[in-house]
Amino acid sequence: MLDAATAVFSERGFHAASMDEIAERAGISKPMVYLYLGSKGELFSACIRRAGGQLTEAISAAAAPELPAEQQLWAAVQAFFEFVGEHRDAWAVMFRQARGEGEFAGEVAGIRRLVVDNVADLFARAIHSAGALDPGPDELRALAHALVGTGESMAEWLLDHPDERPETAATRLMNMLWMGLGSLIRGEVWRSPVPVPLPPGQ
Amino acid sequence: MLDAATAVFSERGFHAASMDEIAERAGISKPMVYLYLGSKGELFSACIRRAGGQLTEAISAAAAPELPAEQQLWAAVQAFFEFVGEHRDAWAVMFRQARGEGEFAGEVAGIRRLVVDNVADLFARAIHSAGALDPGPDELRALAHALVGTGESMAEWLLDHPDERPETAATRLMNMLWMGLGSLIRGEVWRSPVPVPLPPGQ
DNA sequence: TAGTAAACTTACTCGCGAGTAGATTACTGA
DNA sequence: TCAGTAATCTACTCGCGAGTAAGTTTACTA
Numbered sequence: 001m002l003d004a005a006t007a008v009f010s011e012r013g014f015h016a017a018s019m020d021e022i023a024e025r026a027g028i029s030k031p032m033v034y035l036y037l038g039s040k041g042e043l044f045s046a047c048i049r050r051a052g053g054q055l056t057e058a059i060s061a062a063a064a065p066e067l068p069a070e071q072q073l074w075a076a077v078q079a080f081f082e083f084v085g086e087h088r089d090a091w092a093v094m095f096r097q098a099r100g101e102g103e104f105a106g107e108v109a110g111i112r113r114l115v116v117d118n119v120a121d122l123f124a125r126a127i128h129s130a131g132a133l134d135p136g137p138d139e140l141r142a143l144a145h146a147l148v149g150t151g152e153s154m155a156e157w158l159l160d161h162p163d164e165r166p167e168t169a170a171t172r173l174m175n176m177l178w179m180g181l182g183s184l185i186r187g188e189v190w191r192s193p194v195p196v197p198l199p200p201g202q
Numbered sequence: 203m204l205d206a207a208t209a210v211f212s213e214r215g216f217h218a219a220s221m222d223e224i225a226e227r228a229g230i231s232k233p234m235v236y237l238y239l240g241s242k243g244e245l246f247s248a249c250i251r252r253a254g255g256q257l258t259e260a261i262s263a264a265a266a267p268e269l270p271a272e273q274q275l276w277a278a279v280q281a282f283f284e285f286v287g288e289h290r291d292a293w294a295v296m297f298r299q300a301r302g303e304g305e306f307a308g309e310v311a312g313i314r315r316l317v318v319d320n321v322a323d324l325f326a327r328a329i330h331s332a333g334a335l336d337p338g339p340d341e342l343r344a345l346a347h348a349l350v351g352t353g354e355s356m357a358e359w360l361l362d363h364p365d366e367r368p369e370t371a372a373t374r375l376m377n378m379l380w381m382g383l384g385s386l387i388r389g390e391v392w393r394s395p396v397p398v399p400l401p402p403g404q
Numbered sequence: 405t406a407g408t409a410a411a412c413t414t415a416c417t418c419g420c421g422a423g424t425a426g427a428t429t430a431c432t433g434a
Numbered sequence: 435t436c437a438g439t440a441a442t443c444t445a446c447t448c449g450c451g452a453g454t455a456a457g458t459t460t461a462c463t464a
Contacts, residue, residue, distance in 0.1 A: 013302050015217030018451060029413050031454075040452065100215050100298040123383070132388055139374075145359050146352050146378055153351015157344060172341075176348055180382020181325070182392075186334055190384075220421060231443050233424075242422065 001026045001036065003089075006047045010092035014044055014101050045107060048098050051090035052111035058083045059115065069126035070178070073119070077151065077173055081166035084155040091159070095152055112148065120144035147177055203228045203238065205291075208249045212294035216246055216303050247309060250300050253292035254313035260285045261317065271328035272380070275321070279353065279375055283368035286357040293361070297354055314350065322346035349379055 004026035008017045019040055023030040037043040062079030063072040084091045094111065098104040120140045127134060135143075154169045171190070179190040206228035210219045221242055225232040239245045264281030265274040286293045296313065300306040322342045329336060337345075356371045373392070381392040 012304070013217075015215075016304075019453080020451075030452090031414095032412065034453065035412090096302040100302055102214070102218075126383075130388060142356075142359060142374060143378060143383070146356050146374065147383075149355015149358070150348050150352040153354065154344075154348050156351070157347050172344055172348065176345060176379060176382075178382055178384045180378075180380055180385055181328075181345070181349075182380045183382055183385075186332060221423080222421075232422090233444095234442065236423065237442090 001028070001033070002047055002050055005033075005037075005043050006051070006089045006093050009044060009047055009097055010089040013097045014040075014104070019043075041103065044093075044098070044101075044104060047090075047093050048104060048107050048111075051087065051094050052107070054087065054090065055080075055083055055094075056111065056114050060118070063118070063122075069122045069129065073122050073126075074170070074174060076118070076122075078167065078170045080151055081155065081158060081169045081173075084158055085166045088159055091155060095155075116141060116144045116148050119147055150177060203230070203235070204249055204252055207235075207239075207245050208253070208291045208295050211246060211249055211299055212291040215299045216242075216306070221245075243305065246295075246300070246303075246306060249292070249295050250306060250309050250313075253289065253296050254309070256289065256292065257282075257285055257296075258313065258316050262320070265320070265324075271324045271331065275324050275328075276372070276376060278320070278324075280369065280372045282353055283357065283360060283371045283375075286360055287368045290361055293357060297357075318343060318346045318350050321349055352379060 005017075005022045008022045008025055011017075012021075019030055019033060022043070023033050026033070033043065037046055058079045059076050063076040065072070067075070094108050098108045120137070120143070123140050123144060124134070124137075127140075151173060154173055158164055158166065158169050175190045179188060207219075207224045210224045210227055213219075214223075221232055221235060224245070225235050228235070235245065239248055260281045261278050265278040267274070269277070296310050300310045322339070322345070325342050325346060326336070326339075329342075353375060356375055360366060360368065360371050377392045381390060
């Protein structure tokens with residue numbers, strides 16, 4: 001039932017989605033939707049929260065805290081693109097639809113903030129263990145925010161290019177962000193510090 | 203009148219914006235809006251097209267074609283953040299509201315594609331003049347897409363932190379993308395190849 | 405197998421807002 | 435001053451969809 005709602009919301013957006021269509025797609029009648037999930041807003045909110053939970057869960061499950069920061073980041077980035085590839089609807093509801101709806105933008109912002117904070121924390125640790133100058137928490141958060149934005153943009157690219165593998169997007173992100181375009185132009189590329197098991201059939 | 207519509211659409215989104223409010227904010231009556239701009243959809247579309255035109259105009263005016271690619275990119279990035287800071291409403295309509303509205307997402311995608319193509323072209327030239335291996339047009343477009351996404355994300359950050367200067371965002375973007383996080387962590391930072399005139403009062 | 409509670413549906417109400425018909429005001433020229 | 439017309443507004447219609455009242459079926463109990 002949340003699946004049906006997520007599908008309809010992702011296609012049509014909050015306002016253009018009708019409760020009739022959601023009910024029909026879920027194979028039940030409208031009053032049942034109201035009985036179980038309350039109003040349309042609560043239903044949308046439930047979709048967002050479920051998707052956000054799944055996403056943050058997937059990311060934090062991947063980034064084992066005992067790994068060095070760079071490897072954690074790599075694992076998190078991989079998990080992120082995997083999630084987007086497997087839950088396209090959920091992704092679209094959160095970041096295409098809910099963001100612009102003032103009433104719900106806050107929930108998405110909260111989910112996003114969780115991710116940004118984690119990334120900022122990884123940066124801080126990477127910088128610390130490299131012995132470099134700490135740029136300060138605000139600057140770190142700004143960079144983390146930007147990295148997450150890059151990921152979101154590549155996620156859209158992934159949705160528009162269904163035959164591209166999540167691993168490709170993840171590698172591209174690490175290349176851009178860790179190596180920098182300047183290095184890429186000089187022909188240097190980023191490589192995973194640990195061997196990546198290729199998925200079967202590739 | 204387009205200003206009023208842009209303001210209302212940016213606050214409320216397409217569906218939640220009412221033509222009554224737009225008319226009131228523009229200081230005219232509703233039938234006048236319909237007389238001059240047609241339907242609600244056409245009005246929204248007009249807002250998008252105007253904003254898109256202003257944005258692409260600002261960017262291409264900044265990036266003088268005789269400059270080296272890196273400097274063009276720097277100029278374009280600066281112009282972009284300047285635009286976002288000065289036309290917050292227009293930016294929000296395009297990238298927060300219109301993106302999720304299936305009917306209008308195509309127009310925004312078209313504007314975005316223009317920008318991505320320009321950036322991809324700059325990459326290609328930078329790579330060529332550095333004598334590096336050409337990664338192929340698809341890969342270049344993917345990277346350009348990602349860079350634009352990073353810019354969009356930093357634009358949001360800029361809107362949420364009104365006391366931050368567009369130049370700061372522009373520098374941060376170049377740092378991340380040209381230098382790479384790996385270099386940043388080692389304490390290296392990107393510097394503009396030409397001196398940047400500071401705005402007065404800084 | 406009648407009685408009853410739970411699960412579910414049909415068929416409505418009601419408000420909101422896009423879009424418009426017809427009245428009204430402001431100009432123009434004689 | 436006033437006929438004619440252009441510009442603009444007031445006050446409506448009408449459809450759509452969120453939300454619900456009342457009825458109906460299903461499932462269970464004794």
